[in-house]
Amino acid sequence: MSRNLILGGLLTSVFVIAALLSFVWTPDSVEAMNIANRLKAPSADNLLGTDHFGRDILSMLMVGARTSIAVALVAVGIGMGLGVPLGLAAAARRGGMLDEVIMRMNDLIFAFPSLVIAILITAVFGPSATNAIIAIGIFNIPVFARITRGAALSLWKREFIMAAQVAGKTRTRISVEHILPNVANLLIVQGTIQFSLGILAEAGLSYVGLGAQPPIPSWGRMLADAQTMVSLAPHVALIPGLTIVAMVLGLNLLGDGLRDALDPRLKVVRA
Amino acid sequence: MLGYILKRLISLAISLIVASVVIFVVVEIAPGDPASFMLGINAQPDTVAALRTELGLDQSKLDRYLSWVSGMLTGDFGTSYTYRTPVSQMIADRMWVSLPLALYALTLSTLIAFPAGIFAAARRGGAGDLAVTGATQLGVAIPNFWFAMMLVLIFAINLRWFSAGGFPGWDKGFWGGMKALTLPAIALALPQAAILTRVMRSSLLDILGEDFMRTARAKGLSSRQALWRHGLRNALIPVLTIIGLQFAFLLAGAIIIEQVFFLPGLGRLIFQAITQRDLIVVESVVMLLVFAVIVVNFLVDLAYAAVDPRLRTRT
Numbered sequence: 001m002s003r004n005l006i007l008g009g010l011l012t013s014v015f016v017i018a019a020l021l022s023f024v025w026t027p028d029s030v031e032a033m034n035i036a037n038r039l040k041a042p043s044a045d046n047l048l049g050t051d052h053f054g055r056d057i058l059s060m061l062m063v064g065a066r067t068s069i070a071v072a073l074v075a076v077g078i079g080m081g082l083g084v085p086l087g088l089a090a091a092a093r094r095g096g097m098l099d100e101v102i103m104r105m106n107d108l109i110f111a112f113p114s115l116v117i118a119i120l121i122t123a124v125f126g127p128s129a130t131n132a133i134i135a136i137g138i139f140n141i142p143v144f145a146r147i148t149r150g151a152a153l154s155l156w157k158r159e160f161i162m163a164a165q166v167a168g169k170t171r172t173r174i175s176v177e178h179i180l181p182n183v184a185n186l187l188i189v190q191g192t193i194q195f196s197l198g199i200l201a202e203a204g205l206s207y208v209g210l211g212a213q214p215p216i217p218s219w220g221r222m223l224a225d226a227q228t229m230v231s232l233a234p235h236v237a238l239i240p241g242l243t244i245v246a247m248v249l250g251l252n253l254l255g256d257g258l259r260d261a262l263d264p265r266l267k268v269v270r271a
Numbered sequence: 272m273l274g275y276i277l278k279r280l281i282s283l284a285i286s287l288i289v290a291s292v293v294i295f296v297v298v299e300i301a302p303g304d305p306a307s308f309m310l311g312i313n314a315q316p317d318t319v320a321a322l323r324t325e326l327g328l329d330q331s332k333l334d335r336y337l338s339w340v341s342g343m344l345t346g347d348f349g350t351s352y353t354y355r356t357p358v359s360q361m362i363a364d365r366m367w368v369s370l371p372l373a374l375y376a377l378t379l380s381t382l383i384a385f386p387a388g389i390f391a392a393a394r395r396g397g398a399g400d401l402a403v404t405g406a407t408q409l410g411v412a413i414p415n416f417w418f419a420m421m422l423v424l425i426f427a428i429n430l431r432w433f434s435a436g437g438f439p440g441w442d443k444g445f446w447g448g449m450k451a452l453t454l455p456a457i458a459l460a461l462p463q464a465a466i467l468t469r470v471m472r473s474s475l476l477d478i479l480g481e482d483f484m485r486t487a488r489a490k491g492l493s494s495r496q497a498l499w500r501h502g503l504r505n506a507l508i509p510v511l512t513i514i515g516l517q518f519a520f521l522l523a524g525a526i527i528i529e530q531v532f533f534l535p536g537l538g539r540l541i542f543q544a545i546t547q548r549d550l551i552v553v554e555s556v557v558m559l560l561v562f563a564v565i566v567v568n569f570l571v572d573l574a575y576a577a578v579d580p581r582l583r584t585r586t
Contacts, residue, residue: 104282104285107286108286108289108290108293111286111290111519111561111564111565111568112290112561112564113519113520113522113523113560113564114523115523115524115526115527116523116526116557116560116561119526119541119545119553119557120294120297120298120553120557121297122545123298123301123541123544123545123550123553124297124298124300124301124550125301196412200412200414203414203417204414204416204527207414207416207527207530208526208527208530208542220414223414223416223417223420226420227420227531230420230423230424230428231424231428234424237417237420237421237424238421240417241413241414241417241420241421244412244414244417245409245412245413245414245417248411248412248413248414249408249409249412252408252411252412253408
């Protein structure tokens, strides 16, 4: 196993475990306010200090990890769930009407910067974690459709696919039984990358107030609250920011590590 | 080439039409009537009806779509529901902050990425390469709005080199304006510079393996000379595409960065409009951003085809 895979896997698991743990236990309550104890620097009582309401930052981060991971994970699910079948369908009839329509629609979604989609959706339906998921998820669809189509197109030229065609299998069955398992590795790697982009996007959206609404803790929201306190207590901005960096870095390393581990061809090139 | 341009123009027009329909429909299905929202819950029904007529809300959806689009074609973006001023005027005012900010950031990211990418590619696998690649890993993992807050903490609050936010206006002098945009541009440029560095590096590494590079070395050029004379020029094509795409992300990314620095750009305009349910402003600004992205991508495609004739025959 490569260094990337181990380091990325470890970092990612820390956050996933912390998020899961927060369902049953956090060091402190995230709802109880204790104004007397506000903006305290990290200490034995509050390992990562307290925020402007005297809430324990470590507990907030643990519960916030839940929001970030949930939003990014579901957004990847939307992207894969819709993008992969579209990509497979487009590749199955290359140059056909369906291929053309799917690819044009993809180009169109690419033309909308993801943040602009998010803003439009939240402007219309109101800000919430659900709308953040939809906004990020929509942008994931063309990403998965495009890479699935690209990989599937090269597979369609291979002998084992021709053999399956000669054997009388329909294009749909070939796509599901032979193409999909062969693009799975690629999808896992891309999924990890989109997951990390989703974490960043969620943080950005909740920072500008378009993501999860209070009292649900989210990392971006914590940074927004910290902005006015940054000169009084830098740790309220520093700690959640470093948390986001660590999580995104972990996922990116994991993605790189998985790509090297799952794709032997790349190893040959790098050796 | 002419046929290619024509084909791309038609597809450009279709993209723009579909985009405008999508934006219009999404905003149409928005719950809540702008007229009732503006007048508050205690408004008389006939007052609301009068305002609806004044805003043109009582016309059919098709008429309103057509007048919105034909208005935009002549530079008329309608009238803000909240401020009763022309939207085009509001956009033009804010544009003078957002556009220079995006261009400033694009310049910075290019100025960082080119040397960094060339440096790393020339020392492939060495300590310098590892340092640059590691820095780009960090660059793409840092949320730019958080980086912006840290820049404010260090350079505005502690060192007092820059102000923490706000914009003096270009009429107070060019350098004052540039100074106010410097921290925002650095924050905006960071992740883009990281991505561009990676593209520059990998594109150069691809070129270094080409036959013509081996020929250049064989005819007696040092590896550095070969890189500068033959490698760089050929590596630039993918890099230019990414720069074109980045412009779009910079315009959109500016929306968040403007919030950090309280800059009166398109981002603040759009957020104000959202809270006031000034949907015509939201609609027009979104359309403008999408228009910018589509047109920039179109121009990149054309530039591409002009440089590389093979691309003209592909669809």
